[in-house]
Amino acid sequence: xxxxxxxxxxxxxxxxxxxxxxxxxxxxxxxxxxxxxxxxxxxxxxxxxxxxxxxxxxxxxxxxxxxxxxxxxxxxxxxxxxxxxxxxxxxxxxxxxxxxxxxxxxxxxxxxxxxxxxxxxxxxxxxxxxxxxxxxxxxxxxxxxxxxxxxxxxxxxxxxxxxxxxxxxxxxxxxxxxxxxxxxxxxxxxxxxxxxxxxxxxxxxx
Amino acid sequence: xxxxxxxxxxxxxxxxxxxxxxxxxxxxxxxxxxxxxxxxxxxxxxxxxxxxxxxxxxxxxxxxxxxxxxxxxxxxxxxxxxxxxxxxxxxxxxxxxxxxxxxxxxxxxxxxxxxxxxxxxxxxxxxxxxxxxxxxxxxxxxxxxxxxxxxxxxxxxxxxxxxxxxxxxxxxxxxxxxxxxxxxxxxxxxxxxxxxxxxxxxxxxx
Amino acid sequence: xxxxxxxxxxxxxxxxxxxxxxxxxxxxxxxxxxxxxxxxxxxxxxxxxxxxxxxxxxxxxxxxxxxxxxxxxxxxxxxxxxxxxxxxxxxxxxxxxxxxxxxxxxxxxxxxxxxxxxxxxxxxxxxxxxxxxxxxxxxxxxxxxxxxxxxxxxxxxxxxxxxxxxxxxxxxxxxxxxxxxxxxxxxxxxxxxxxxxxxxxxxxxx
Numbered sequence: 001x002x003x004x005x006x007x008x009x010x011x012x013x014x015x016x017x018x019x020x021x022x023x024x025x026x027x028x029x030x031x032x033x034x035x036x037x038x039x040x041x042x043x044x045x046x047x048x049x050x051x052x053x054x055x056x057x058x059x060x061x062x063x064x065x066x067x068x069x070x071x072x073x074x075x076x077x078x079x080x081x082x083x084x085x086x087x088x089x090x091x092x093x094x095x096x097x098x099x100x101x102x103x104x105x106x107x108x109x110x111x112x113x114x115x116x117x118x119x120x121x122x123x124x125x126x127x128x129x130x131x132x133x134x135x136x137x138x139x140x141x142x143x144x145x146x147x148x149x150x151x152x153x154x155x156x157x158x159x160x161x162x163x164x165x166x167x168x169x170x171x172x173x174x175x176x177x178x179x180x181x182x183x184x185x186x187x188x189x190x191x192x193x194x195x196x197x198x199x200x201x202x203x204x205x206x
Numbered sequence: 207x208x209x210x211x212x213x214x215x216x217x218x219x220x221x222x223x224x225x226x227x228x229x230x231x232x233x234x235x236x237x238x239x240x241x242x243x244x245x246x247x248x249x250x251x252x253x254x255x256x257x258x259x260x261x262x263x264x265x266x267x268x269x270x271x272x273x274x275x276x277x278x279x280x281x282x283x284x285x286x287x288x289x290x291x292x293x294x295x296x297x298x299x300x301x302x303x304x305x306x307x308x309x310x311x312x313x314x315x316x317x318x319x320x321x322x323x324x325x326x327x328x329x330x331x332x333x334x335x336x337x338x339x340x341x342x343x344x345x346x347x348x349x350x351x352x353x354x355x356x357x358x359x360x361x362x363x364x365x366x367x368x369x370x371x372x373x374x375x376x377x378x379x380x381x382x383x384x385x386x387x388x389x390x391x392x393x394x395x396x397x398x399x400x401x402x403x404x405x406x407x408x409x410x411x412x
Numbered sequence: 413x414x415x416x417x418x419x420x421x422x423x424x425x426x427x428x429x430x431x432x433x434x435x436x437x438x439x440x441x442x443x444x445x446x447x448x449x450x451x452x453x454x455x456x457x458x459x460x461x462x463x464x465x466x467x468x469x470x471x472x473x474x475x476x477x478x479x480x481x482x483x484x485x486x487x488x489x490x491x492x493x494x495x496x497x498x499x500x501x502x503x504x505x506x507x508x509x510x511x512x513x514x515x516x517x518x519x520x521x522x523x524x525x526x527x528x529x530x531x532x533x534x535x536x537x538x539x540x541x542x543x544x545x546x547x548x549x550x551x552x553x554x555x556x557x558x559x560x561x562x563x564x565x566x567x568x569x570x571x572x573x574x575x576x577x578x579x580x581x582x583x584x585x586x587x588x589x590x591x592x593x594x595x596x597x598x599x600x601x602x603x604x605x606x607x608x609x610x611x612x613x614x615x616x617x618x
Binding site for chain 3: 022023025026027028029030031032033034035036037038048052055057058059062065068079082088139140141142
C-alpha cells in the first residue's frame with residue numbers, strides 16, 4: 001500500500017479518536033489538560049499496546065511526533081469550536097468512535113502484517129489497535145467499555161480484520177484490502193448504532 | 207522441567223482462566239464476542255504484561271498461536287454447554303480463578319527463572335502472571351479486583367512463588383518445585399474461599 | 413547530573429508514592445498483601461509503562477531490586493506506624509501524591525533525555541512517569557483518577573517538564589534543571605491543593 005496514504009489514514013484516525021476523547025472529557029467536565037490526557041490515551045493507547053506486545057519499541061508516537069501534534073491541534077480546535085456548553089446529539093460520540101475504530105483496525109492489520117506472517121495475529125492486533133484506546137478511555141472515565149456492552153462492537157472489528165487479511169491473502173492490493181476492511185468494520189458498527197443491533201447475550205447468574 | 211509438561215499446564219491454565227472470563231461475561235450479559243474479549247484478557251493478560259516488562263517480545267501468544275485456539279475453543283465449549291440461563295453455584299468462578307491463578311504463578315516463576323537470576327523477581331513475575339489477567343478482567347467488568355478484596359489472595363500467590371523458588375534453590379527438580387508451588391497457592395486460596403479466611407486489614411479514615 | 417543524587421531522588425519518590433498507595437489501601441480496608449500490591453503499582457507503575465514504551469526493557473525495577481526493597485520497607489514501616497485506626501488529615505494523601513509526582517516527572521524527563529533527543533517526548537514521558545502509577549492506583553481502587561479531576565494536576569506536570577527541558581536546552585546543569593522542574597511541579601500542585609485552584613472546565617452534554 002502507498003505508505004503516504006496509509007499515513008494520512010493513520011493521522012485521520014488519530015484525530016477522530018482524539019475528538020471522541022475530547023467529547024467524553026467534556027461530558028465529564030474536565031479541564032483542558034485533562035481533556036488532552038483523555039484525547040491522547042484514546043488516540044494512541046491501542047497502537048501503543050500493539051507496539052509493546054509486538055516488541056516494536058520505541059512505540060510509534062515516540063518515533064514520529066506528528067501523532068502528538070495531531071492530537072494537540074485536534075484538542076485545540078475542538079475546544080475552540082465547542083466552547084459553549086451545548087447539547088450535542090447523542091450519536092456524535094459513538095459515530096466518531098466508529099470511524100476511528102474502523103481506520104485503526106485497518107492500520108493495526110497493515111502494520112502487523114509487515115512484522116508477522118500470521119493472519120490470526122494480524123486480525124487480533126487490528127482489533128487491539130482499534131479497541132485498545134477506547135477501552136482505556138472508558139476505564140479512565142469509569143464507563144463500561146463500549147467493546148463489552150451488548151451492541152455489536154468486537155464482531156465489527158473482527159469482521160473488518162478478517163475481510164482485510166483475506167483480501168490480502170487472495171492477492172488484492174493492500175490499498176483495496178485496507179479499504180474493504182475499513183468499510184466492513186464501519187458499516188457493521190454504524191448499522192449497529194443506527195438500529196441498536198445486538199447479538200443474543202450470554203446470561204448467567206451466580 | 208519437562209517442557210511439554212509445562213506447556214500442558216500452561217494451556218490448561220489458559221483454558222481455566224478463559225472459563226472464568228466467560229462466567230463473568232455471562233453474569234454481565236455480554237454477547238459472544240464480548241465473551242471472547244473478556245476470556246482472552248483474563249487468560250493472556252497477565253503473561254503479556256510479564257513478557258512486556260521482561261522485554262521478552264513479541265509476547266508469548268504472538269509467537270505460539272495455540273494459546274489463542276485454546277481460548278477460542280474454551281469459549282465455544284462453554285457457550286454451548288451453558289446455553290440456557292441458569293443459576294450456577296457462587297463458588298464456581300472463584301474456584302476456576304484459583305486454579306488458573308495457581309498454575310499461572312508457577313508458569314510465571316518458571317519462565318522468569320529462564321531469563322533472570324533473581325528469586326525475588328521470579329516470585330513477583332509469578333504473582334503478576336497469576337494476578338494480572340484477573341485484575342484486567344475485573345477492571346473491565348468494573349468489579350473491585352479480587353486481589354484487593356480482603357480474602358487471602360496476593361499472599362497465596364506470594365507463598366506459592368516462594369515455595370517454588372526456594373525448592374529450586376535447594377536443588378529439587380523443576381517439575382517437583384513447580385508442583386509444590388502450585389499446590390501451595392491452590393490450597394491456601396481454596397481454604398480462603400471455603401472458610402472465608404482473611405488477614406486483619408489496615409483501616410484508615412481521612 | 414550526579415547519578416547517585418538522581419538515584420536518591422528516585423528511591424525517595426518511590427517511597428513517597430508507596431506511602432500514598434498504603435494510605436489509599438488503608439482507606440479501602442485492605443489486608444497487608446493488598447497494601448503491598450497497591451503500594452507497588454503506585455510506586456513503579458508509571459516508570460514501568462515508560463520503560464516498556466521506550467523499549468528500555470527489562471524495566472528498571474527488574475534490573476535493580478532496590479526499588480522493591482524500598483517499597484517493601486516503606487509498607488512495613490507505614491503499617492507499623494499507623495497500626496491503630498485513626499483519622500488522618502485529609503491532605504496527607506494528596507500531598508504525598510504531589511511530592512511523588514514532582515520527583516517522578518523529573519526522573520522521567522531525565523531518563524528519557526538519555527535515550528531520546530525530543531524535548532516533547534521527554535516532557536510526555538515525565539508526565540507519564542509521574543501520573544502513570546497514580547492512575548493505576550486510582551483505577552484499581554475504583555476512584556476517578558486524580559489526573560482527570562478538575563483540580564490542576566496534568567498542567568502541573570507539563571509545566572514542570574517544560575521548565576526542566578527548557579533549562580537543559582539553555583545549558584543549565586542537569587541537576588539544577590531537575591530541581592527547577594521538581595519545584596515547579598510541586599509548587600503548582602500544592603497551590604492547587606491548598607486553594608482548590610482549578611482551570612475552567614469543558615462542559616458538554618449529550
